[in-house]
Amino acid sequence: MSELQERAAKLWKVPKGYIYVLEEFCKGCGFCVEFCPKKVLAQASHFNDKGYHPPEVVDPEACVLCGFCERICPDFAIWVEEEGKGDVS
Amino acid sequence: MPVKVARAEPEFVPGVRHPLERWLRTDRLPHIWCSGCGLGTALSAFLYALDELGWDPDSIAVVSGIGCTGRVAGYLKLDTYHTTHGRPIPFATGLKLAKPDLHVIVFSGDGDLFAIGGNHFIHAARRNMDITVICVNNLNYGMTGGQLGPTTPVGALTTTSPFGNFEHPFNLVHLAASAGATYVARWTTLDGRRLQKAFVEALSHKGFTFVEILSPCPTNYGRRNRMGEALDELKYYREHMVIRHGADPKDADILPGKPFLVGKFVDLEKPTYLELYQTKAREIGGG
Numbered sequence: 001m002s003e004l005q006e007r008a009a010k011l012w013k014v015p016k017g018y019i020y021v022l023e024e025f026c027k028g029c030g031f032c033v034e035f036c037p038k039k040v041l042a043q044a045s046h047f048n049d050k051g052y053h054p055p056e057v058v059d060p061e062a063c064v065l066c067g068f069c070e071r072i073c074p075d076f077a078i079w080v081e082e083e084g085k086g087d088v089s
Numbered sequence: 090m091p092v093k094v095a096r097a098e099p100e101f102v103p104g105v106r107h108p109l110e111r112w113l114r115t116d117r118l119p120h121i122w123c124s125g126c127g128l129g130t131a132l133s134a135f136l137y138a139l140d141e142l143g144w145d146p147d148s149i150a151v152v153s154g155i156g157c158t159g160r161v162a163g164y165l166k167l168d169t170y171h172t173t174h175g176r177p178i179p180f181a182t183g184l185k186l187a188k189p190d191l192h193v194i195v196f197s198g199d200g201d202l203f204a205i206g207g208n209h210f211i212h213a214a215r216r217n218m219d220i221t222v223i224c225v226n227n228l229n230y231g232m233t234g235g236q237l238g239p240t241t242p243v244g245a246l247t248t249t250s251p252f253g254n255f256e257h258p259f260n261l262v263h264l265a266a267s268a269g270a271t272y273v274a275r276w277t278t279l280d281g282r283r284l285q286k287a288f289v290e291a292l293s294h295k296g297f298t299f300v301e302i303l304s305p306c307p308t309n310y311g312r313r314n315r316m317g318e319a320l321d322e323l324k325y326y327r328e329h330m331v332i333r334h335g336a337d338p339k340d341a342d343i344l345p346g347k348p349f350l351v352g353k354f355v356d357l358e359k360p361t362y363l364e365l366y367q368t369k370a371r372e373i374g375g376g
Binding site for chain 2: 007008009010011012020021022024025027028029030031034035052056057068070071072073074075076077079
């Protein structure tokens with residue numbers, strides 16, 4: 001699908017792997033920011049196309065790759081990947 | 090508002106996929122559900138459970154009714170039915186009896202399953218039809234504008250109860266358990282992995298299984314009851330839910346501002362409708 005090919009996610013490197021954020025899917029509910037046990041994420045100051053503040057990684061060193069952001073996200077907009085292993089959840 | 094600023098600069102990677110995208114019709118995403126609605130979380134927990142079970146997608150059929158939760162059928166890359174209002178259980182029953190090898194799952198809301206389709210629910214549970222019913226309970230009729238539903242707690246404000254609800258609501262866990270369900274669990278959308286485990290248990294359990302998921306409805310229920318944003322509703326759940334496995338379903342009432350029980354309430358074995366039917370058919374010489 002062409003739309004899928006054009007879609008670009010943001011990627012952050014964290015000690016054990018990667019965090020992906022697909023900003024167009026985000027509806028700014030703030031669940032990932034609030035319920036991250038290590039407070040790795042914060043709401044960005046910029047807006048996405050829909051006018052919501054997507055999450056961004058502010059403390060990559062603290063991430064233990066528990067994947068709870070991926071679980072709690074209602075919009076399939078954030079996910080984690082373990083280094084060399086693919087999806088962990 | 091942001092307190093910290095990003096220290097690490099992100100990279101842009103095109104064409105990457107969410108790990109659940111093989112189950113989803115991505116051309117229909119992002120979905121229509123409101124910001125902060127728990128339906129997306131419930132759906133993703135269900136898809137993680139399917140991932141864990143590793144079943145062939147062709148052996149799974151998802152049936153949903155009408156309402157916000159009814160939209161689930163449209164987002165899944167599986168055999169799905171978006172049925173008439175309140176009737177997902179009759180459709181699922183027919184599907185299961187015609188094709189007993191199929192894994193049949195009903196994914197619908199509290200209004201669809203318990204108000205419009207309440208009768209079908211109790212009879213499918215009574216017969217122990219081998220299906221799994223997942224009910225996303227947002228305590229009101231969300232899609233039509235937040236009217237009073239059969240699960241709205243006493244005292245809650247809705248568009249049709251502006252002075253507070255005075256009716257006794259259904260306790261869905263108690264209803265399912267007393268109607269004869271063989272597996273009954275309740276979780277909130279905050280319990281990511283517990284919810285996945287409950288789905289895996291319910292889907293692999295023989296007989297009528299029921300999982301209730303309490304979900305925030307920030308646009309209607311939360312706003313009218315001054316619960317704040319969806320985030321505040323989830324914080325409310327975090328503060329008020331009490332996990333107690335094997336508790337008496339009678340005690341699982343939901344009252345505003347009071348703690349409520351979550352966990353696995355019922356887990357038992359019982360012959361299913363199809364088994365009893367086949368036994369009877371053999372007994373009378375037709376089988």
